[in-house]
Amino acid sequence: MARAPLLLLLLVPLLAAVCLASLAPGANAAGRKMVGVYELSKGDFSAKVTNWGATVTSVVFPDSKGNLGDVVLGYDTIAEYVNGSSYFGALVGRVANRVAKARFVLDGKVYHLYANDGKNALHGGHRGFSKVIWTVKEYVSGGDSPHITLYYHSFDGEQGFPGALDVYVTYELSSPYVLSVRMNATALDKATPVNLAQHTYWNLGGEGSGDVLGNTVQLFASRYTPVDATLIPTGQLAPVAGTPYDLLAPTSVREHLRQVVGGSSNGSTIYGYDINYVVDGDARALRKVAAVRDGASGRALELWADQPGVQFYTGNFLQDVKGKGGKTYGQYGALCLETQGFPDAVNHPDFPLQIVRPGQAAYKHDMVFKFSF
Numbered sequence: 001m002a003r004a005p006l007l008l009l010l011l012v013p014l015l016a017a018v019c020l021a022s023l024a025p026g027a028n029a030a031g032r033k034m035v036g037v038y039e040l041s042k043g044d045f046s047a048k049v050t051n052w053g054a055t056v057t058s059v060v061f062p063d064s065k066g067n068l069g070d071v072v073l074g075y076d077t078i079a080e081y082v083n084g085s086s087y088f089g090a091l092v093g094r095v096a097n098r099v100a101k102a103r104f105v106l107d108g109k110v111y112h113l114y115a116n117d118g119k120n121a122l123h124g125g126h127r128g129f130s131k132v133i134w135t136v137k138e139y140v141s142g143g144d145s146p147h148i149t150l151y152y153h154s155f156d157g158e159q160g161f162p163g164a165l166d167v168y169v170t171y172e173l174s175s176p177y178v179l180s181v182r183m184n185a186t187a188l189d190k191a192t193p194v195n196l197a198q199h200t201y202w203n204l205g206g207e208g209s210g211d212v213l214g215n216t217v218q219l220f221a222s223r224y225t226p227v228d229a230t231l232i233p234t235g236q237l238a239p240v241a242g243t244p245y246d247l248l249a250p251t252s253v254r255e256h257l258r259q260v261v262g263g264s265s266n267g268s269t270i271y272g273y274d275i276n277y278v279v280d281g282d283a284r285a286l287r288k289v290a291a292v293r294d295g296a297s298g299r300a301l302e303l304w305a306d307q308p309g310v311q312f313y314t315g316n317f318l319q320d321v322k323g324k325g326g327k328t329y330g331q332y333g334a335l336c337l338e339t340q341g342f343p344d345a346v347n348h349p350d351f352p353l354q355i356v357r358p359g360q361a362a363y364k365h366d367m368v369f370k371f372s373f
Helices: 078-083
Strands: 008-011 019-022 037-042 045-050 055-062 068-070 090-092 103-106 109-112 135-140 147-154 165-175 178-187 197-199 216-219 261-265 268-271 274-278 287-293 300-305 309-313 336-340 363-372
Touching: 037 147, 037 165, 045 165, 055 363, 216 309, 261 274, 287 309, 287 336, 300 336
Parallel strands: none
Antiparallel strands: 008 019, 037 045, 045 055, 055 068, 090 197, 103 109, 135 147, 147 165, 165 178, 178 363, 197 336, 216 287, 261 268, 274 309, 287 300, 300 363, 309 336
């Protein structure tokens, strides 16, 4: 299929002002250090992606009454994504989630990372993969398999991580109401930890429609990784049975929310889920991870993936964030389902390995979002 032309794109020269422009078919956006917004469309199902942070900026599909709605939290402008701190829709890495004390030892050498979450490193540091321009390698806007493939070369020492790394992600509308995400990364010259995660905030009632406390959530995970006060895993794999973390059966988000501590702010306890679950089944097989349903709209989501864990986050720290169309996103205004390796695995030898080595198997991470209404 011929590559679709890039029609009206929001373009941002690196370290320059945001502007609107058009690119002719075949133009090399990456070579010009430009950022664009690219739409994938399949009937009444569509998604938009920007190569700033390989970010999903919208997913639109009908509710039970046929009304189209955008179910992804985000911003109106690329400048807001550049300056934002919530990781809306981004692909995060080189190592998603937290690394304790922003350090690890690999092959006998100590590596120090950029600490951007207290003393810990979070989502790859202050300029992780969510804060860089990716290269558009292929873009097909419509047809049977609308998709976009993005590429980023991470240099040796970036944010403290060892070795150069080639990273690819493809977003594809693979069938009606199915969004597939395929990630892979190849170590070029040194062993390095890799743990990529897709950080979209979902509100199936429609972004800005209120909180998600009435959504029902089911996680196919019989265990979780308990954390300390700084959200670093203790190393234990604990059963969810008999705890507020038990979401094996469909459960409303609000049912146990006030029993779960999701952090603190200015000395005050913040309640809500922000925890890694150990997904049942073969840790590297594509399997069902989660199911979410919004009763008011009738919209539902199933997530399938091939990673050992999933971070379930209920937007605990969303506080009056200005979003699309002037809407304000408040606490619990969305939820995230971030399939991943276990947090801080590089400092826990008993956790599933996240090290990628040159000349050996590449890192691979597939996700499939199945929407219905």
